[in-house]
Amino acid sequence: xxxxxxxxxxxxxxxxxxxxxxxxxxxxxxxxxxxxxxxxxxxxxxxxxxxxxxxxxxxxxxxxxxxxxxxxxxxxxxxxxxxxxxxxxxxxxxxxxxxxxxxxxxxxxxxxxxxxxxxxxxxxxxxxxxxxxxxxxxxxxxxxxxxxxxxxxxxxxxxxxxxxxxxxxxxxxxxxxxxxxxxxxxxxxxxxxxxxxxxxxxxxxxxxxxxxxxxxxxxxxxxxxxxxxxxxxxxxxxxxxxxxxxxxxxxxxxxxxxxxxxxxxxxxxxxxxxxxxxxxxxxxxxxxxxxxxxxxxxxxxxxxxxx
Amino acid sequence: xxxxxxxxxxxxxxxxxxxxxxxxxxxxxxxxxxxxxxxxxxxxxxxxxxxxxxxxxxxxxxxxxxxxxxxxxxxxxxxxxxxxxxxxxxxxxxxxxxxxxxxxxxxxxxxxxxxxxxxxxxxxxxxxxxxxxxxxxxxxxxxxxxxxxxxxxxxxxxxxxxxxxxxxxxxxxxxxxxxxxxxxxxxxxxxxxxxxxxxxxxxxxxxxxxxxxxxxxxxxxxxxxxxxxxxxxxxxxxxxxxxxxxxxxxxxxxxxxxxxxxxxxxxxxxxxxxxxxxxxxxxxxxxxxxxxxxxxxxxxxxxxxxxxxxxxxxxxxxxxxxxxxxxxxxxxxxxxxxxxxxxxxxxxxxxxxx
Numbered sequence: 001x002x003x004x005x006x007x008x009x010x011x012x013x014x015x016x017x018x019x020x021x022x023x024x025x026x027x028x029x030x031x032x033x034x035x036x037x038x039x040x041x042x043x044x045x046x047x048x049x050x051x052x053x054x055x056x057x058x059x060x061x062x063x064x065x066x067x068x069x070x071x072x073x074x075x076x077x078x079x080x081x082x083x084x085x086x087x088x089x090x091x092x093x094x095x096x097x098x099x100x101x102x103x104x105x106x107x108x109x110x111x112x113x114x115x116x117x118x119x120x121x122x123x124x125x126x127x128x129x130x131x132x133x134x135x136x137x138x139x140x141x142x143x144x145x146x147x148x149x150x151x152x153x154x155x156x157x158x159x160x161x162x163x164x165x166x167x168x169x170x171x172x173x174x175x176x177x178x179x180x181x182x183x184x185x186x187x188x189x190x191x192x193x194x195x196x197x198x199x200x201x202x203x204x205x206x207x208x209x210x211x212x213x214x215x216x217x218x219x220x221x222x223x224x225x226x227x228x229x230x231x232x233x234x235x236x237x238x239x240x241x242x243x244x245x246x247x248x249x250x251x252x253x254x255x256x257x258x259x260x261x262x263x264x265x266x267x268x269x270x271x272x273x274x275x276x277x278x279x280x281x282x283x284x285x286x287x288x289x290x291x292x293x294x295x296x297x298x299x300x301x302x303x304x305x306x307x
Numbered sequence: 308x309x310x311x312x313x314x315x316x317x318x319x320x321x322x323x324x325x326x327x328x329x330x331x332x333x334x335x336x337x338x339x340x341x342x343x344x345x346x347x348x349x350x351x352x353x354x355x356x357x358x359x360x361x362x363x364x365x366x367x368x369x370x371x372x373x374x375x376x377x378x379x380x381x382x383x384x385x386x387x388x389x390x391x392x393x394x395x396x397x398x399x400x401x402x403x404x405x406x407x408x409x410x411x412x413x414x415x416x417x418x419x420x421x422x423x424x425x426x427x428x429x430x431x432x433x434x435x436x437x438x439x440x441x442x443x444x445x446x447x448x449x450x451x452x453x454x455x456x457x458x459x460x461x462x463x464x465x466x467x468x469x470x471x472x473x474x475x476x477x478x479x480x481x482x483x484x485x486x487x488x489x490x491x492x493x494x495x496x497x498x499x500x501x502x503x504x505x506x507x508x509x510x511x512x513x514x515x516x517x518x519x520x521x522x523x524x525x526x527x528x529x530x531x532x533x534x535x536x537x538x539x540x541x542x543x544x545x546x547x548x549x550x551x552x553x554x555x556x557x558x559x560x561x562x563x564x565x566x567x568x569x570x571x572x573x574x575x576x577x578x579x580x581x582x583x584x585x586x587x588x589x590x591x592x593x594x595x596x597x598x599x600x601x602x603x604x605x606x607x608x609x610x611x612x613x614x615x616x617x618x619x620x621x622x623x624x625x626x627x628x629x630x631x632x633x634x635x636x637x638x639x640x641x642x643x644x645x646x647x648x649x650x651x652x653x654x655x656x657x658x659x660x661x
Contacts, residue, residue, distance in 0.1 A: 147342030150640045151632070152598035155616070156346075159632045162620050163350045239467055243602050246469050247617050262470055266606075269473050270481045280470035288465035 036300045043296015049289025057105040064099035068256045071095040079272045088278040091264065093254075097275065100256035101282050107257045108286060111172055111241045112234050118176035120230055123183025128214050128222060130184065131191025142188070148181045154240055161249045168257065171250040175240050179233065183226050190222040224301055232294035235287035242283050258283045328651055332644050343636040347629045348392050352385070401630030406622050411630035414615060420505025421491060422604070422611030425534065426596040428508070428527055432535030433542050434589055438578075440539070441546025446573060448551060456543055463540030468533065468599055472606035475529050487525040489608035496522045530607045534599050538592040545588045549581035556580075583654045590646035594639050 015032065019025035037043055056063060066086075071077070071094035080090040088097035130141040148156070160174035194200065195218070203213055244250035245259025253260060258279040265275030359375050360367075367375075376382060380391050395401070401411035444456040479485045487493065492507060496519040500511050508527070511520035553559070554577055562572045601613035608614070612631060619627035 143338060143342065147339055147346060150339050150343060150643070151346075151636045152595065152639055154598050154601055155632055155635050158601070158616065158620060159347070159350050159628060162623075162625065162628050235465055239465075242467050243469065246467075246602065247605065248621065259467070259469075262467070262473065266473060269477050273477055276470070276473055280467060280474070283470065284462075284466050287467075288461065291461055291465050 033300055037296055040296040040299060042292045043299070046289045046292025046294075046296055049285060050293055053105055053109060053286055053289065056102055057109045060103045060106055064096075064102040066096035066099040068095065068100045068103035069254050079268065079275065081272075082274055082278075089272075089274040091261075091275050092268065097261075097278050100261060101258070101279055104256040104258045104261065104279065104282065105286075107168065107251055107255065108238060108241070108283075111168070111175070112237055112290075114172045115176045115179055115237050116230050116234070118173070119179040120183060120226060122176075123180040124187050124219055124222060124226060126180070127184040127187025127189075128191045128218050131188040132195055132210065132214050132218060138188075141184070145181045145184050148178065149185075151178070153178045153236075154243055157240060157244060158247070158249065161244060166249045166252060168251040168255065171241060171244045174244075175237055178240075179237065182233070183229060186229055187222045187226055190225055191218055194218050194221050228294065228298050228301055231290065231297055234290040234294065238283060238287045238290065325652060329648070332648060336640060336644055339640050340637060343633055343640070344393055344396060345389075347633045347636075348389050350632075351392075351625060351629050396633065401633070402626040404619065404627045405624045406619060406627065411627050414627065415612065415631060415634055417505070418610060418612045418615040420502075421609060422597065422600050422613060424506045424508060425527065425531055425600060425603075425609060425611060426593060428531040429534035429596055430538055430589065430593045432531060433538030433592065436535070437539040437542030438546050438585070441543040442550050442573060442578060444543065444547045445550035445554060453547075456547065460540040460544050463537050467602075468537060469602040469606050471536075472530065472533055472603055475533060476606070479529055486529045487522065489606075491523065491526055491610060492519070493522050493526075530603050530609060534596055534603055537599055538596060541592050541595075542585075542588060546581065546585060549584055550577060553577040553580050583650065586649050586653060587646040590642055590649065594642035597635055597638060 013024065014028045016024065016028065019028055037047075066072070072090065074094050077090055077094040079092055080086055082089045086096050086098065088101060091097055091100070126141050126145065130138045130145075151159075156178045157171070157174040160177055161170055164170035164173065200213060200217060203217055208216075241250055242257075242259030242262070245257045246263045248260070248263060251257030251260050253264065261279040262276045262283075265272070265277075265279075269276045359372055359379060359381065380388050383391075399412045403409065404411050404414055407414055440456055444453045447453055476488065480488045496516075499519045500514045500516045502510050503513075504510055507523045508520070511517075511523055550573075554573075556577075559572055559577060562576055563569075567576070597612070600609075600611060601616060603609065604611045604613035605617050612635065616628060616631040616635075618624075619631065
């Protein structure tokens with residue numbers, strides 16, 4: 001990174017009209033986006049929730065007062081209502097629900113991160129290749145995409161988990177398999193407009209190969225809209241993962257996965273409401289956070305989109 | 308044909324255009340359903356459950372096992388197996404359920420009306436509330452009402468439906484006793500009428516069993532309201548955005564200048580134009596109710612397709628799972644294409660262009 005010119009504040013350096021380096025231009029762009037985004041109150045609340053989720057996941061060991069897997073005394077500490085000792089009460093195995101919810105943040109974050117890491121490149125690859133080459137490649141790839149889009153997402157994920165066997169890893173794979181088609185559609189639409197741009201013609205005339213053009217010049221331009229879409233989808237990913245967990249097809253006990261915890265508390269909901277209610281509040285808060293963040297990002301980065 | 312005659316015969320020409328569109332749609336359906344078959348077939352092949360053991364049981368002798376292996380066609384090449392699979396699927400034969408020992412198609416036929424009834428009541432609730440709320444939010448854009456509608460919508464997008472269902476059962480059924488509990492109907496009413504259509508609301512009403520009818524209503528109210536809330540959130544949001552678009556058009560200004568009453572401009576002029584894309588939205592959200600029903604039916608012990616699917620899953624009954632998945636996929640495709648088609652038929656601009 002180049003050092004700022006003397007007598008220029010950091011803020012001035014960031015919004016300089018004549019950036020001296022590529023890094024300065026990039027950082028300046030990020031700064032401008034941030035200034036716009038920070039004016040969006042709901043978006044900031046969403047960001048706050050997501051940051052909190054990440055912090056809770058990182059420091060779960062420090063925050064959680066009890067062990068998430070080992071319960072207390074089964075004779076005296078089962079199904080205790082919320083109190084100062086147990087903020088969210090205890091479950092039927094005398095485990096502290098608050099500690100389990102805190103540790104569950106790790107699983108939720110793991111699911112969201114892995115699904116994004118698996119599904120985004122697949123979607124980008126299929127979409128850009130399809131849009132760049134056109135013709136029968138496009139027809140074939142888009143037909144396959146449409147077939148995946150033809151299944152309701154949860155149902156297809158259910159069928160995949162049934163085939164692969166229950167477990168959090170397979171749930172992640174199943175959700176990723178069902179998540180990429182919208183990204184491919186989006187990347188294709190973007191590529192169709194980018195492909196005929198003059199700078200792409202110029203690169204092609206210089207003899208760049210198709211993979212080089214796609215990877216180096218098309219993908220970076222598609223990235224921002226796909227990232228917004230992925231962020232908007234994250235709430236849906238969390239809800240699908242929780243749904244699979246609730247049906248007993250995601251994370252297996254005793255893992256503190258929020259959906260599975262709700263399923264565990266379902267049997268005694270009438271007498272011990274907190275067991276199923278508390279993890280639900282966590283799912284609700286986190287997916288609300290991702291929804292607000294995604295809406296805010298879209299407003300800032302994609303002004304064309306419907307508000 | 309010259310431009311002059313085609314203009315003169317503008318209407319008669321619209322029909323072949325729709326026919327052409329319909330044929331193209333049918334081709335798309337065929338390709339997509341073929342794809343659905345490939346996907347379900349492949350899923351069925353990678354299952355760790357041995358399909359032969361599932362039929363003969365794990366105590367069968369080697370010769371029985373081998374016989375069943377050949378009978379199931381597992382000794383043939385994969386493409387022949389796929390051909391057999393397609394052939395059977397086309398005739399509605401998805402094999403036998405391990406759980407109920409009946410053909411899958413019979414099981415599904417019995418479960419489907421329950422899901423259909425739930426989804427239909429839910430979409431009615433979603434539409435009846437969603438459209439007025441969306442119109443209201445659009446008219447008062449940026450005001451308190453608009454914000455409240457937005458927050459209600461966001462909550463619908465963020466809350467896990469199975470959790471809301473459990474809380475609903477806890478409050479409305481267990482604590483306050485306003486509605487009936489899980490299931491479609493109380494056992495005491497189950498034999499009070501003959502299920503001719505399988506839609507209990509219609510069956511009981513037609514046979515004049517009003518006590519049973521009230522019981523059915525009491526059972527369906529909570530799950531339908533819950534699913535209806537989720538489709539309401541979506542319908543209201545889309546109505547708002549379509550209405551904002553329409554209210555900014557010049558014909559609205561013209562109508563105002565002419566002195567047309569404001570309610571008439573909103574509810575007659577603008578809403579009528581927004582109705583075309585809304586039909587698409589409602590059809591799509593009807594399709595997505597099938598998906599939402601999997602979790603809802605599990606929570607409410609609703610004997611529909613979703614519950615059948617999850618029950619089969621938990622018992623590793625792969626035939627049933629794949630049959631159910633395929634059927635839901637086909638309904639989904641059908642409704643998607645229907646919404647496309649309705650859009651073409653209803654919107655004169657799209658119709659003329661094609």
